[in-house]
Every structure is written in structure tokens, then in C-alpha cells.
Amino acid sequence: MPSETIHRIEIDTKEQGSEAQVLEKKLAALGHQVKARISKAYTLRQDFTAEQLEKVAAALHNPVAETARINEPSTLAFDWALELGFLPGVTDNVANTATEIIDDLLSMRLGRNRVFSSKVLFLTGALSREEVENMARELINILIERYHIKSNTEYKQEEGLDKVAPLVKLTKEPEAIEIDLDVPEAELLALGKQGIKDPETGERRGPLALDLDYLTAIKAYFAKEGRKPTDIELESIAQTWSEHCKHTIFAATMDDIDEGIMKRYIKGATNAVREQLGENDFCLSVFKDNSGGIIFDDTWMITDKAETHNSPSALDPFGGAITGIVGVNRDTIGFGMGALPIANKYGYCFGRPEDTSTIYRGKNKTNPSLPPKRILDGVIYGVNVGGNCSGIPTPTGFCFFDDHYKGKPLVFVGTLGLLPRKLPNGELAHEKEAQAGDRIVVIGGRVGKDGIHGATFSSEAMDEGSPATAVQIGDPITQKKLSDAVCKEARDLGLYNSVTDNGAGGLSCSVAEMAEECGGFVVQLEKVPLKYPGLQPWETWISESQERMTLSVPEDKLAAFEELMEQRGVECTVIGTFNNAKRGVVTLNGKTIFDLDMDFLHHGLPDKALTSKPYPYKTQEPRIGVQDPEELFLRILGSHNCCSFEFISRQYDHEVQGNSVVKPLQGKGRVNGTASVIKPLFDSKKGVVMSQALNPRMSEVSCYDMAANAIDSAIRYAIAVGADIKHLALMDNFCWCSSNEPERLAQLKDAARACYDYATVYRTPFISGKDSMFNDFKGYAENGEPIKISVHPTLMVSAVSVIDDVKNTCTMDFKAPGDLIYVIGETRDECGASEFYNVLGKEGGTPPKVDAKTARKLYSTMHALHTTHLLSACAAIGAGGLGVMLAKMSIAGQHGAEIDINLVPATVDEPVRILHSETPSRFIVSVDPKKKAAFEKAMHGFAFAHVGEVRDDAKFVISKGKEAIIDTSVDLLDTVYKERFKEY
């Protein structure tokens, strides 16, 4: 290879920057006392003149705060230079922007892979090379990033860091290979589990996640076709038939449920509810598009969708989370003809961050899993960058901590969208259909090896074979450009007939799904724009490289569409044509490498039949002895799942778009709420309420009640801020474990049954959902013993409700001294799986029971209380029980309170149980004394009681009759509530 010119521009800060200061603190926390300076570095693979380099360097820094060096080593005094950059082929957004800057500045077209960004850390301190190496590994993710170390002496001798361009070097000619399925059963099984064997290296390419019965059906199909399948065909079928895409477990026959639990319990509930609602049905699009859609008003609709990105986040927390959030944004942009994202939501289940014991994916302490704290940091930052850069507010979210999430975290991400009900041409905006003859157009990012086998990978448990290529880096700006071009311009110009997201399975799924609308497709694979040459056809076809959408554009609109994309800086490529030939065809340079019957591709997977076996629930009451109720109360308030996570709320922009009304932090005391309200349109008073809930520990005592409580909690949280039960929809996100074990399936069935039972009584339809069935970690503990860590069977329920006027919303903060405090709803001895038992390390117990009939009436009344402004503060009682909620209301309002628990409507007498039982469907409210009579009249017939008052000082007193059980101050509560994550 001829040698090429490589230049290096480094940008130094004149004074030590915040990044370096924060890095020093972080390193100090890891035990390294060092001084740090950080410089930005650009490696340029291009022969520039000195004058050009000067110009480029000037464009890449601000002279007030920075200086630039061109092909010069640093003159700083330091002991070690540590360069951190990306591995070849990993999306480098900074380099892409630098390329655009140079192109514009020098009026040229540099092309791809000419600029590479990195960072140089100049470290001063008594460190060995090994210590610097350890430090590097703490700072980067070795799956996607590289590091290079030079001592001061080396740096001086070699005149700086090496000029190296991290290029992907793939030299193999792209071609499809044939796969022989006429092989022994063991080989077929290996093919399904570990993937296709590469003919040259003999290595397996990564899981197809195809069972034997699936492979048998594929074999039979190709026998009928009279030929062998190609690798791209097999890979494509594996994607389309994956658990991730076809939800095979929810669709399978389970015991006596022939139609499967999805059809019977989830969609069944929606159908039943829509029938009950009759002309008041507010659903517009359910379970058929990338999101669900409900009526907002006569002109607009609201869409909602929640996704998970668990497996990618376990391997690369930042990349997994950012691609999760921008991915679910595309479920909005790809809904109907393209909805505009108006709110993001998050929900994280992590191991405890202080748990530092290492678990390994490989034997003999190899391939360590990332510790919970690093997963937490990376995931939180991923959603930070993804959401903030996209200009979408994040009004709500939650964190849940439990050791069961140490092996695999759960990362829930959701997006609400806004779409006109009719487009300017009069067509319904939630309907779309690719037409035969339409061109297949992809817009946005390019295709690389990233994200290969994402769909099949998430259908398997995580073990040593988990592919690193399954991780992806997000590029929110590329997506923002395409989102604006599609949803703000092309959509209303009527420039396309259909649009969908490229998510799991990449082009193989998006093109095949759209082709179902018209009946077939032909794709010329060589036209797909690549990040670097040398991808094999199957890789191009299934890669999950991010920020891409597929559209069907009619021939007569193509020129206008292409011109618009060009003007908006969005790469746009025609890759084929939709047809009605009932075949999906892919060619490579004129040669057919994929030719499948559309019906087989989508419906050829054999029916599955699953058998469940009752799960041994642990309902026995543990033995509890509480010496000091106040100490217990403070411990629960400060516990992981009750305390403040303000550090997340405030790093996520929740004010962009100017729509926030009830915010993630409520009151002067800034307490995390469990529901939020936005006002999506400037010219309408109407609001959208959103909430999310889960109670995963309850799956060990009763999965039916776990689901019932998740549903009630999501609804109750929404009701507390002002939601209208008559216009409220739900979404289900099942994150299960070991879904091949009959007992886990029994839990699943129990939960799904509760979904039907409760949704139908509440008359709240499910409009969308998602499942992730194998959240298990198989590996080795610190002592080398094999371990399996499975998540709790987890159902996250989201609620979305439309209200007439955002003025009729309420927050939890006590507003005025003297206000009367009421508890609404009866408290029972239902502490099973509560935070109370959890902080005492106890399992089991009586699960809380939801009485949905009574609750629905109550929720309807609560809405009336909000619209008549009878409440000055309102909060739903949740984790930690009544005591914790009362404390949060005091902290939020910065007002003291006193109550007598003898007055609380309860069927239990023990103070700690009244304070910490998690009986559902309860609220604490405060009422202006002048409104006492009106409030009590409105509440007639419900269990409720006046239990105390908001104080005019900062005292916080809970008594039983005359005896004070808890006697403390709002200041102390505030400290305890905010202490745990103060330094995060």
C-alpha cells in the first residue's frame, strides 16, 4: 500500500477545562492522584497545504479559550500521554462534523474516513504504565474504543503521538454463499445457536436464534424451491422470525390458550375495552404500527411507544442507551406518515451502584461484565446525549435498583409523538401503504458492521458468545436532520406513500415489512450506502446501523423528494422498487442472491406450543421486628427506590419545546414525581399526562398481582396529577427471564391474565407494547463458580391520558400551612415485596390486591376534584407507603406536617404497617380549610379521612393518638431524601 500523508491537529485549552477537572475528581475516586489536561485531536488522512491546515485549525477552535497545534507535539509538562479514540468502523460523530467543516471551509469533498477524532489526556503523577493502562480501561469501553500510551520520554523522542488512522480494512469481495441444510441435526442446532460458519476462518458469525423446528421448516421450504439457501436468505429469515420481531412466545399456543397470550389477554383486552367504550373509543391505531395512536382533539392525535434496549446496554451502556432513545424516537417518526416526537421517557433497572464484586462472562475470570455503577453512568449519559441533542424534552422517568439487574440492566425508553389526524391532502395520517412501483428509498445514516445480530442477540441469554458488533453508537444529529425533513416538510408535501424505521433487523425487516403492504420488492444491494467498503451482503442487509428510515416514494415525487433531502443535508438513496410479485428479491451487481416467497418469509414460521408449570410463589409472611419506627422510616425514605434521583432529571432537558407543565421535579423542594404533564400545542389548553410504573419484586409473591399493581400504579400516578380515566391508554413492556422454563411461562401467563382483567375493568386499552424475553446473565462469580442472574419477571406499564385543560393539574407539594391533610383509600396489611420488607432484607409476604371496580370510581372522582380545584396538593401513595409519600409532600412544599395514624382508614393496626404497606389505589391530598365541606361532599361513599394538617413550621410529626411515632424536621427529611445520589 502506498504511504499516505497524515496530519494531526491538536487543540489545547489555555487553562485547565472543566472536563479535566471533573476527570481528576473521577480518577481520585478510583485511587489515582493525578493532574490532568485534555486536548482534542484530529487525525487527517489528506494531503493539505500548510495554509489549508492553518485554516482548518482556526475553524476547529475558539482562540479565546483554546490554542491549536499543527503536527507539533505538546510542550506541556506531563508524565504520561494517554490517547483515547474509537476502534476502526465505530461511528465518530466529531470526525464527521469536522469533515463537514473542512468541506465547507475549503470548498471540497473530502469523502468518508478522512478525519478521525480522539482525545489526549496529559497526566502528571506518580503512575506506572500498568496504572495508566488500568485507568484507560476505566475510561473507555474496549469493545468500541482504543487507547494508546506514551511516557513523557517516548513522547519527546517520537515527537508526539503516532499519526495513525483507524481504518477498517476489509478486503474480501462481497458475495453471498450457499448454506447446506442437509446436515446432521447437531450441525443444524449449532447453525441456529451460534450462526453460520465462515467458510474461510471457520468461525461462527453469531446467533441466528433459530430452533430446530424453524430450521426444519426452512429446510422444507428450500427443498420445495429446489435449491440451497444463501447466507443472506438465512440471516434474513432469522431476523424476521426472531423473538424480537415476531414475539414468538406471546404468539405461541400456551397450554389451553390456542391463540396465545398476546391475542387473548393483551389485544383481547383492547378489543373488549374499545367495544365497551363504543362511540367514546379514543383509539386510532393500536398494535399495528411502530407506536400506538389515540385521539388528542379533532385535529391532532398523540402517539406513544416504549422500547427496551437491555442487551446492548449491558455491553456498551452509553451506546446501548443512546441508540435506545433515538431508536424509539424513530418509532414515532415512523408511525403513520411520520409523527413529531414531543416527549421522551426513561426507566432504568440497575444493580446497586455500590456493588463492586465482579462477575465474568468467561471462565477463569475472563471477559468481566461491567459493574452496575459503570452501567448506570453510561446509560444515563446515553439518554442524556440522545434526548438532549434531538431537542425532545424528557419530562418523566424512574430508577429501580435490585441485585437481580446486575447481570443485565433493563433500559426502558419511550417517546410520545404528535401527528395531525389528516394530512393536507385529506388522507388519514395514521394510514400508509407502499404501492407497487414505488421506489425504495433509504435516508439518514450509512451502513456499517455495527449492530449486526441485534435482533437475534436479544432473543438469547447473554453469555460469553455475545457479539461485540451488537453495539452501536448513536448519531442524534443525523437523525434530527432526517426527522425534521420528513415530519416537518416532506410529510405535508405528500412526497411518499409509506415510511418505517430501520430498527431491529435493519433493511431486511423494514423493506420486507413495507413490502407486505404491496406484495413484493426488488433491492439492488450494491446501491446501499456503506460507511466503508468490504461488507458482506448479509451484513449490509441485516446491519442495525442507526438513524436510517426506509420510505416508499412514488416515481413522480422522487425528484422533489431527493431535492428536499439534499437541501436539508440528509443522505438519500434509491435502493430498489416495491412490486406486487409476491417475492422478495435482492440482487448484487445483477446477480440474484435472495429470492423468497413473501408469504413464507412473513408467515412460514411454524406454530409453537408452550407448556407452563405453576411457579412456586413465596407468599409466606416473613418475621419482622421493628425496634425504632423512626429509624426504619428514614431508612426507607433514603433507600435506593424511594430517594431523589434529581441528578438524572436535571441533566435531561425537560423544558425544550416549551411544553412542560408538571415537571420531573415538583415543588420548591424538588421532589421526583411519578407522572408528568405537557401542553403540546401553544394554541390549545389541552394536556397530555404520562406515567410509568413497575413492581418487579412482586413477581416472586404473585405475578398476577405484580401486573395488577403495575397497571394500577401507572394509572394512579397519572390520576394524581390530573389524568382523566375516561381518556387514558396503557402500554405493556414485558421484560422476562428464562422464557424457555415452564415456571417462568406460568408467571408470564399470570401477568398477562391480570392485564386483561384489569384493563377491561378500568376500561383503559393497551395501544402498544413490547417484550424482551431472555434477560438472563450466564457466567461466573468472583470466586469462579458458575452463576446465572435473571431479572425479576418485570412488567413496566405506561399510561398516557389526554386532559381538557392543563390548569386542572396538581402537584404533590404542600402549598400552605393550615391546609387539611386527607388520606384517600383504605390501608391494608399488604407489605409483600414492599420497600419496607426490602430494606430489612425480607422476601415474601402478602401481595397488595387491587380492587379495580372501586378504584375506577375513585379515579373518576379524583378527576372531578382536580377540575373543580378542590385539592391544593395531591400525590399517589407508592413505594415506601404512606409515610414516605407524606414526607415527600413536605419536602416538596418545604412545609412541615402532622398526622395521626389512628385516623387513617385502615384494616391494620401496627403503625409501621400503616406507614409502609403498599396497598394500591390510595392518595394523600391537602385541602384548603375553606373547601372542606365541598371536598368531603364530593368524596362521599369512598374510604377517606382527615388525618392532620400542614404545619406553619418545619416540624414533621406522625403520631398514634397522643404518642409521637415519628418526630423530625423537614430539613432532616430533605437531607435523607437527597443524600444517596448527591455526588452522582
Added chain:
Amino acid sequence: MVKALIMSGYGINCESESKHAFEKAGATAEIVHINDLIAGKKKMADYDIMMFPGGFSYGDDTGSGYAFANKLKNNLWPDLLKFIKQGKLILGVCNGFQIMTNLGLFALPSEEYGEESNALLANTHNRYECRWVNLKSQSQKCVFTKGVTMTSIPIAHAEGRFHCTPGVLKVLEDNDQVVFTYCDATGKAAAGSFPANPNGALSDIAAICDRSGKILGMMPHPERGLYLVNHPEYHHRKEHAARKGETLPEVDENNFRIFTNAVAYAKQNGA
């Protein structure tokens, strides 16, 4: 009719609410993609006010505002200079302020537009921060803030720490170019302390203007604080107003004034 140009493209993301703010203030506002200006489909000269809204142009890659400023400088600089010379108004918020900073629109210290005189560095805690802050109005000269003494506005940024040399700071102060400083709820200077000063800005500076007072750059987002219903203490204030038999006004007078001042000024000056 006063015409406001709301710049968009490449990751700017506050254009809709910015457009709304100018429309509510009585202007005709139009969101214009930078490429439509470069292609000549739209002309800067047709507008009276220009706004660079907030967002993440080019993802803040290479430095916040760098790339968008370069694009303007390479392609639209003569038009922009003409716009300034005609005495028209420019408002930049957050990423818009960062873009203007890298364009050198504050004309310090040389009085020549185009020389970078300040920087907006990473926040002290090196993290994105979204919160409402209190601001004290400092400038008599600034056209946008006439009649505003104190206000409360949300910030949302990772790079908002105002920085300049002592010499430039003196020029700014001497020329009445410091427009807003961070303060506490009572109006007392934040004196650099978090959270009142949310990013560690030098001298608590949240906003500056050029020598003419017609070009304003600010980190806080006034377009997000136009309505009281969006205020974090809305529910508290609503409850207390109700007890006094009052209802809250719809708009936040101070934040709205930033836009009405601009429109009124443009109108007076012949728009």
C-alpha cells in the same frame, strides 16, 4: 409588519417555540433553513429581526456552535454584516449564543464584527444542566430587555460558562454590555455559587450584547418561559392567587417583553 427570521437546520431545535414567541409578540416569523439562505431561496435582507435559536447544531461536535458559525462565515458573512450595519436586531439563545460567540458578533474589543472575543465553556460540573434560574437585568443599552428588572428563565446546556479576558470583561462592563447576570430568588448576585450560577460563568454573566445594544446573546431560554403555566412554581402560585380571589395572568410579562421590545423597536425603525 415586522418580519423575524428564525434560523434552522443541522440540529437547531428550538425554532418552533422561538417562532411562536415572535408571533405572539406581533411579528411575522418564519423558520428558515440555513441552506435556503445559502441557495438564495430566502434573503436575510427581507427580514427585520434574526434569531439563532437554541439546540445542538452539529451535535456540539468539535465545540458548541463552531460548525454552524463556520458555515455562516463561509457562506453568508456579507449578508450578515449588512444586516448588522442596517441596525437590525439579532437575538441568540443558548446554542444560538454559542454560534454568535464563535462568529464574533459582539465586536469586542476591536469594534470589528467577526473577531471572537469570548467563549462559552463546559459547565463547571462538566454536565448538561436543565433548571430555572433567576436573572438580574443589568443593561440600559440593550434593546431587548428594556423594562425588565428581574426574571426567571430556564437554562438547558452543557457549555454555558461565560469566559473572556479581564480586558474584554472591563470593556463589557464599561460599555453597559452585560445584559443579564445570575442571581438568587431575592435578586442577590449568585457570586459564582451553584445552583444560582448554574455553570460557573465569569462574573455571573448569563447574557451580553454588542456595543449597539441590538445584538443580544443569552444562555437562558426566554421562549420557554413565556407562559406562567410553564413556570415551576405555577401550581403554587395558582393556589395562592385563587385564595386571594385572583387568577394568574397568562403570560410571564418579563420574558414576553424580550420579544415585544424587539418587535416594537423594529416597527419604530421602519419595518
